[in-house]
Amino acid sequence: MDNSASSRIWWFRILFFILAMAVIFFRLLPLETLPKTWAGPDILCALIFAWSLRRPQAVPSILIAIIVLSEDMLLQREPGLQAALIVIAAAWLKLSRSYTPDMSALREWMSATIAIVVIMLSTRFILIVFFVPLPSLSLHLSQMIMTILVYPIVALLTHFVIGLRYVGPNDTDYAQSRGRS
Amino acid sequence: MAQHRGKQEDYVTPIRRLITAVVVLILFAIFIVWRIDSPRVERFRSHVIDQYVPSFAWAMAPVTGAINLVRDFQSYTALYEQNQELRRELQQMKSWREAALQLEQENARLLDLNNLRLDPKFTHISGIVMADSGSPFRQSVLLNIGKQDGIQDGWAAMDGLGLVGRISGVGTRSSRVILLTDPYSQIPAIIQPSGQRVFVVGDNTAAPPIDFIENPDLVRAGDRVVTSGEGGILPAGLVIGQLAMDPNGRLRVRLSADYERLEFLRVLRDYGTVQISDPGELVIPQDLIIEAPDATPKPDGDSNG
Numbered sequence: 001m002d003n004s005a006s007s008r009i010w011w012f013r014i015l016f017f018i019l020a021m022a023v024i025f026f027r028l029l030p031l032e033t034l035p036k037t038w039a040g041p042d043i044l045c046a047l048i049f050a051w052s053l054r055r056p057q058a059v060p061s062i063l064i065a066i067i068v069l070s071e072d073m074l075l076q077r078e079p080g081l082q083a084a085l086i087v088i089a090a091a092w093l094k095l096s097r098s099y100t101p102d103m104s105a106l107r108e109w110m111s112a113t114i115a116i117v118v119i120m121l122s123t124r125f126i127l128i129v130f131f132v133p134l135p136s137l138s139l140h141l142s143q144m145i146m147t148i149l150v151y152p153i154v155a156l157l158t159h160f161v162i163g164l165r166y167v168g169p170n171d172t173d174y175a176q177s178r179g180r181s
Numbered sequence: 182m183a184q185h186r187g188k189q190e191d192y193v194t195p196i197r198r199l200i201t202a203v204v205v206l207i208l209f210a211i212f213i214v215w216r217i218d219s220p221r222v223e224r225f226r227s228h229v230i231d232q233y234v235p236s237f238a239w240a241m242a243p244v245t246g247a248i249n250l251v252r253d254f255q256s257y258t259a260l261y262e263q264n265q266e267l268r269r270e271l272q273q274m275k276s277w278r279e280a281a282l283q284l285e286q287e288n289a290r291l292l293d294l295n296n297l298r299l300d301p302k303f304t305h306i307s308g309i310v311m312a313d314s315g316s317p318f319r320q321s322v323l324l325n326i327g328k329q330d331g332i333q334d335g336w337a338a339m340d341g342l343g344l345v346g347r348i349s350g351v352g353t354r355s356s357r358v359i360l361l362t363d364p365y366s367q368i369p370a371i372i373q374p375s376g377q378r379v380f381v382v383g384d385n386t387a388a389p390p391i392d393f394i395e396n397p398d399l400v401r402a403g404d405r406v407v408t409s410g411e412g413g414i415l416p417a418g419l420v421i422g423q424l425a426m427d428p429n430g431r432l433r434v435r436l437s438a439d440y441e442r443l444e445f446l447r448v449l450r451d452y453g454t455v456q457i458s459d460p461g462e463l464v465i466p467q468d469l470i471i472e473a474p475d476a477t478p479k480p481d482g483d484s485n486g
Contacts, residue, residue, distance in 0.1 A: 025237065027315035029245050030322055033443045035362045035385045039317035061201040065208060073229050075316040076357075079222060080211030087208065091201045130216050133364065135318040136385055143317060 012058035015162065016051060020044055020067045024074060039139045041146035044071060045119070046154040048090055049112045053103070054158065056094040061087050078132060085122055089115040105155075112151045120144040223350060231352025234323060238311055249442075305339075305447040306330055311355065320363040320385065321346070322443055324356050331450070332356045335414070338446045343420040343437025344368075344408060345446055358446060361389055361421065361436060370421055370434075371409040375399040378409055381421060381434050388425065388433040402426050406434050416451050 023044045044067070051059045068083035096111055097103060103111075120140060127134050134140075215222040234241075256263075308324035326332055328351050336348045338358040346366065350357040359366050366383035370391070377400055379391045394400070404424040410417025422436040 024315070025240070026244075028234065028312040028323075029241060029248070030310045030313040030443065031245060031248060033310075033313055033320075033322060033360070034387055034440045035320055036317060037386070061197075061204050065204045069208065069211070070229075073226050074234070076226075076314050076319040076321060077316060078212060079215050079226065080208040084205050084208035084212065087201065087205050091198075130212075132216070135364070139317055139385065 009057050012055060013060075013063060016047075016058055017063065017067065019047065020071075023047065024071050028074065037138075039143035039146065041150035042143060043147075043150060043154065044068070045086060045116065046112070046147055046151045047158070048086060049093055049115055050151065050155040050158050052090040052093045053097050053108050053111065054155070056097065059090065061091060064090050078127070081123065081126060082119075085119045089119055105152075108155070109152055113148050116144055116147050116151075227350035227352045227355075227357065230323065230350075230357070231327065231355050234312055235325065235354045238325065241311060242309075305449050306332065307445055307447045308356075309445055310443050314363075318364070318385070320360040320366075320383065321349075322358050322360065322446070324358060324446060324448070325354065326448065327352045327354045327356045329353055332448060333452075336451055337408070337415045337419055337449045339419065339449065340438045340443060340446055342439060343422060344415075345438045345440075345443065347415060348448065356448075358448075360440070361434075361438075362387065362440070367392075368421070369409045369411040369414055370406050371417075372400050372424060373405045373407060375404065378411070379406075381406065386433075387440065388427070388435050390427075390431050390433045391424075394432065397432065400424060400432070416449060419449075 048059060048064055048068070052064075064087050065083055068086050069080060071077075072079045072082050093111055093115055100107070120143075124134060124140065211222075306326055308326035308330075310322045311325050312323040314321040324332075324338070332348060332351050334348055334351055338345045338348060344361065346358040346360040346363070347368070348356050349359045361368060361381060361383055362385060363383045364385050366381075366389070368381045370379050370381045371377070372379060372391075372394075377394055377396060379394045381389050382392045383389045391406070402423075402425050406421045406424055408415045408417055408419040408421060420437050422434040422438075425433050425435045427433050
């Protein structure tokens with residue numbers, strides 16, 4: 001039992017890594033070379049938050065850091081900044097989930113929203129402090145709103161397609177998800 | 182049983198938090214290093230991209246092709262109107278073609294009279310667009326040609342119609358083209374026929390605005406904008422686009438290059454561009470630095486002795 005549960009966590013981790021790489025791959029495809037007036041959602045961010053709230057064991061901080069840092073590198077962003085903020089936000093989400101094990105869907109969405117908004121604000125703040133040119137506010141805002149809106153869809157998809165649901169106190173892997181790594 | 186697990190949690194959780202803290206610190210350190218020594222980290226970045234993105238090219242090309250196919254299929258619904266429009270455009274084009282042919286003949290005659298030879302350094306290398314920047318905040322594309330094809334930083338990339346951008350970041354098998362629409366792109370240009378020197382400054386819109394114009398009264402919408410070649414940044418005389426005025430009265434450039442679909446780009450060989458290898462050279466060019474009197478002793482003798 002113990003062995004199979006921990007190997008399942010490893011499968012989830014590998015699956016998450018593959019999913020994240022697929023998201024980055026599709027963003028890199030040269031489909032739209034004309035600048036847009038609004039930005040699409042940051043699906044990877046929503047995916048990370050959904051998994052940290054639903055199966056924290058499957059997304060350890062190191063994995064998140066590796067994925068987002070490589071995304072930073074590939075997408076010409078300031079390397080490390082977005083990665084650091086997302087790791088902090090994901091850690092906060094995991095912590096808040098461990099205090100309220102039976103979180104309602106609305107509450108889950110609220111926590112993710114807070115995390116997304118705080119990330120956007122602190123990105124702009126840090127860029128100002130370090131004298132880095134800011135991305136345009138309308139683009140940044142539209143990306144934030146789209147990410148918030150896409151979160152429930154990502155959460156539902158991971159719920160139904162991958163079967164990543166809440167691990168409640170009555171479930172068999174509950175102890176697994178809380179206790180061991 | 183539950184208590185037993187609770188005890189286990191007590192020593193696992195602090196370790197996990199410690200790891201998270203260390204990871205966050207490392208990431209912030211990377212950001213600060215990038216801020217201090219940007220050229221080196223950017224070189225590392227182009228190396229990373231060079232390692233990974235070309236190895237996915239086998240998957241990228243077919244997927245892009247398939248998605249474009251589906252999109253084209255959707256646009257078949259508007260086929261009739263498109264056809265009509267194309268016919269009208271073709272009519273206009275025919276008259277222009279006639280004019281162009283006559284001009285070409287005249288030009289050839291004049292060149293022959295002057296015994297003029299075109300600059301041989303403007304040969305080009307064509308590359309395929311592999312990937313774009315992936316981020317809505319940056320506008321760039323990745324080409325499948327790099328150092329092994331002789332590409333250098335600062336060269337101009339064109340499509341058949343006009344300037345698209347300039348090379349910034351070269352790997353062995355790939356190179357990045359910063360498009361004119363990128364917020365970091367600033368290209369010195371000249372407006373013809375008035376000869377006003379301006380900068381075409383990208384701002385993440387399809388038509389980049391122009392800046393530092395001396396006398397806006399001398400120019401009007403429809404004037405041609407070409408590169409001026411100032412500061413050795415790009416070769417002079419490459420077509421950028423036409424001047425246009427947006428509803429707010431700001432002058433913008435309607436780009437000649439077809440940004441809708443960048444598939445192939447040609448990169449002009451130009452060995453006269455300025456190489457930037459140090460952040461200091463951005464501020465003071467190398468040939469302007471006056472050598473200080475040599476006060477430092479040579480380290481060679483010390484290391485041998």
